Amino acid sequence: MHDDDASLAEFGYKPELKRTLGNFHTFAAGISYISILTGTFQLFYFGISHGGPAYWWSWPMVFCGQLMVALCFCELAARYPVAGSIYNWAKRMGGPHIGWLGGWMMLTATMVSLAAVALAYQVTLPQISSWFQLIGNGSGRTDAAANAVLLGSILILFTTLVNAFGVKLMARINSAGVAIELIAAIVLIVLLAAHITRGPSAVTQTFGLGAGQSLGYFGAFLTASLASAYVMYGFDTASSLGEESKDPGRNAPRAILRALVASFLIGGLILLFALLAVPDLHAKELSVDGLQYVVLSTLGSTVGQIVLWCVVIAITVCELAVHTAGIRLAFAMARDNNLPAASLLAKVSPRFQTPVLPAIVIGLVAVAILLINVNQPQIFSVITSIAIIMIYLAYLMVTVPMLIQRLRGRWTPAEGTFSLGRFGLPVNILAVLWGLAMSLNLAWPRAAVYNATGPQHWYLRWGAFLFIGIVAGGGFLYYWFVQRKRTGVLEGHAAES
Numbered sequence: 001m002h003d004d005d006a007s008l009a010e011f012g013y014k015p016e017l018k019r020t021l022g023n024f025h026t027f028a029a030g031i032s033y034i035s036i037l038t039g040t041f042q043l044f045y046f047g048i049s050h051g052g053p054a055y056w057w058s059w060p061m062v063f064c065g066q067l068m069v070a071l072c073f074c075e076l077a078a079r080y081p082v083a084g085s086i087y088n089w090a091k092r093m094g095g096p097h098i099g100w101l102g103g104w105m106m107l108t109a110t111m112v113s114l115a116a117v118a119l120a121y122q123v124t125l126p127q128i129s130s131w132f133q134l135i136g137n138g139s140g141r142t143d144a145a146a147n148a149v150l151l152g153s154i155l156i157l158f159t160t161l162v163n164a165f166g167v168k169l170m171a172r173i174n175s176a177g178v179a180i181e182l183i184a185a186i187v188l189i190v191l192l193a194a195h196i197t198r199g200p201s202a203v204t205q206t207f208g209l210g211a212g213q214s215l216g217y218f219g220a221f222l223t224a225s226l227a228s229a230y231v232m233y234g235f236d237t238a239s240s241l242g243e244e245s246k247d248p249g250r251n252a253p254r255a256i257l258r259a260l261v262a263s264f265l266i267g268g269l270i271l272l273f274a275l276l277a278v279p280d281l282h283a284k285e286l287s288v289d290g291l292q293y294v295v296l297s298t299l300g301s302t303v304g305q306i307v308l309w310c311v312v313i314a315i316t317v318c319e320l321a322v323h324t325a326g327i328r329l330a331f332a333m334a335r336d337n338n339l340p341a342a343s344l345l346a347k348v349s350p351r352f353q354t355p356v357l358p359a360i361v362i363g364l365v366a367v368a369i370l371l372i373n374v375n376q377p378q379i380f381s382v383i384t385s386i387a388i389i390m391i392y393l394a395y396l397m398v399t400v401p402m403l404i405q406r407l408r409g410r411w412t413p414a415e416g417t418f419s420l421g422r423f424g425l426p427v428n429i430l431a432v433l434w435g436l437a438m439s440l441n442l443a444w445p446r447a448a449v450y451n452a453t454g455p456q457h458w459y460l461r462w463g464a465f466l467f468i469g470i471v472a473g474g475g476f477l478y479y480w481f482v483q484r485k486r487t488g489v490l491e492g493h494a495a496e497s
Helices: 003-011 023-034 036-051 053-079 085-094 096-118 120-128 143-164 167-194 200-204 217-224 248-277 291-299 301-335 356-371 377-407 421-443 463-481
Strands: none
Touching: 023 036, 023 167, 023 248, 023 301, 036 053, 036 120, 036 167, 036 217, 036 248, 036 291, 036 301, 053 085, 053 200, 053 217, 053 248, 053 377, 053 421, 085 096, 085 301, 085 377, 096 120, 096 143, 096 301, 096 356, 096 377, 096 463, 120 143, 120 291, 120 301, 143 167, 143 301, 143 356, 167 248, 167 291, 167 301, 200 248, 248 291, 291 301, 301 356, 377 421, 377 463, 421 463
């Protein structure tokens, strides 16, 4: 048996997916899911409006916390480089029940995230040209929302087709897009640095946003920190492609760390220099148009539009990476007969050597979720926020069982690859504490997040607890009474004895 396939045998699987991805491909998958240009351009306005320029400090804070999680994932990626990493890791660390729940929550969150990322087209394309406002002229009450659904559906159709035609095509497009995104991000940093108008003390300004809050500015900062927490996740995608990567035990851990560290450095500098270069730090447009306003007002319309086109490319490859990760997760769960119509979802196309049906199903579900945004954008923003919480919770379903395994002396890292050594236990503890704290911060019933406009509704304010309770509770009841009795590697996917 090939060394790359040894971990598959431990799970009882036979190799089915073609190994074609190299170092840069796996790195690109992780960094395109995080997608610095997508996240910073989509969420800068939120951070600045709720925390002022001092919200910037949430970026290194979130990085430090997510780094603890990523280090734990690196050990797991070196030991178990298999498709649907979160599901299989949770299953291996915590047992089949925890594995199913972690996979179910991650899969649900991924489909919502696919719809959420697609909405970023509406934030950027109409600012490049009014031609992209295909529905109405943008002044109507539902023009923007309806146009966002149309543009988003076109993007999801594109990622569905690319993923259906095989991982090699996906990797080529994704890698090219990531290369463009990285070059554009570095050029943007240089251009913004050349237009700096104020000193670094600007990132200590709070604009008095903590006044009247029970926790003072700390409360405002925790709200604003969601703008960073919403960006720095998805680095596990690099390991979810483990069955299609060359030497994944070594390459996946490196790809995870490189993707997270590069995203932190590049994104942090973009945000910092944007705050130092914008002509007016008090401009109300900062809280409405965000980084798009900074780029256009600082660099001019010509250069600004070039940057915005690069943002469109970043959004596209981010969407592609999210879709790809969801497909591998669905395939991994279906291979264990842990989803309805599992035999169909787990079928690998002999021509394209990729699971095609999950690509189509996930794309259709994402478009259906998008349709909610037409007349209920506030509810959609609630669901989007909850999807991020579910990803953080899915991560906890890996790090908590892993910590228990460490405390019981049952965790052994792979020899000769990535290992935390004696730092494993403290890093794992910090990863769990961070995950719990940030999940609570994300779910806190803030009107600013869950009921920002219109009349106040209790079910929106408490939407995180209600929605996650329904998804997790209802899903697990289905598993316990129906799916649990069917669980087991499907015959066509089982390793030969």
